């Protein structure tokens with residue numbers, strides 16, 4: 043690659059690269075590991091069979107039926123004109139940066155946070171500003187207001203619950219951030235359905251035309267393979283995204299599958315309560331073993347106290363258990379899976395002995 047005339051801001055960058063190994067227990071990218079209910083599979087397949095008869099034509103560029111289904115799913119009086127979708131919320135975020143970021147503009151977030159934010163910034167030539175979180179990873183209105191006053195960013199992303207720390211996001215923080223600058227405020231709610239204690243930021247949309255709430259069907263909704271992320275915002279924001287989206291960016295098959303799945307939202311979310319229970323069971327077991335488990339409103343835990351995270355990662359990997367090493371000192375991130383997967387990861391870590399080091 044070094045011989046190529048690459049754009050300057052991409053030189054030396056690494057692509058997103060969570061390992062995709064086929065292992066029996068895969069708990070590294072926060073997927074919902076529970077299978078989709080059979081009755082939903084049948085309806086999706088029937089919908090795809092109908093949709094495939096029309097693929098000689100371009101799909102509905104405005105995906106009206108899907109936007110109505112997403113508005114209905116979110117509730118709170120949202121209308122289809124306030125909804126947008128793309129191939130994963132990563133694409134939604136990229137479109138936002140294409141429309142509101144770019145050369146001379148900046149994106150600020152609070153780290154550690156989702157590793158795609160800086161990559162999306164460099165891909166759109168947007169300056170990346172990272173402000174470190176305090177040691178408990180929790181944001182406060184004071185910290186956020188001070189950071190926005192200091193850096194004057196054009197775009198801010200607040201991830202709640204935050205990946206990779208699991209930290210929930212308080213409503214006062216969102217409101218303080220919105221009032222502290224006049225740029226675009228994105229709340230990334232990829233894990234919102236797992237957080238029973240915090241209401242979605244979509245309730246804050248009325249009267250706040252610079253607030254964008256990003257969501258995805260990839261996590262709680264068990265639909266990562268379909269690639270469907272979405273956004274709720276003021277209709278003017280959606281108009282801005284139409285300027286940068288590629289024509290017909292959502293395929294007819296994607297639209298059909300997502301619309302069918304949303305008809306069965308209750309069934310699709312049936313596993314969420316169990317996943318939260320497994321997460322809490324995993325947290326209690328690892329606390330018992332002497333690890334530090336950070337509070338999480340999501341379907342994963344950030345766990346500290348590993349003497350050598352890379353060694354623990356490798357030891358589990360050798361046993362067919364894939365978790366995530368994000369290079370946070372002493373920490374590893376573990377997705378909550380099924381009861382059997384949770385048993386397997388607890389047993390494997392317990393067998394390693396104190397600090398995740400294999401005892402002699």
Ligand SMILES: *Cc1c(COP(=O)(O)O)cnc(C)c1O
Nearest residue numbers: 130131132156205232258260271
């Ligand atoms: C997983 C994740 C996403 C979702 O990405 P998709 O492109 O919708 O699959 C977005 N934001 C965060 C913080 C995530 O962890």
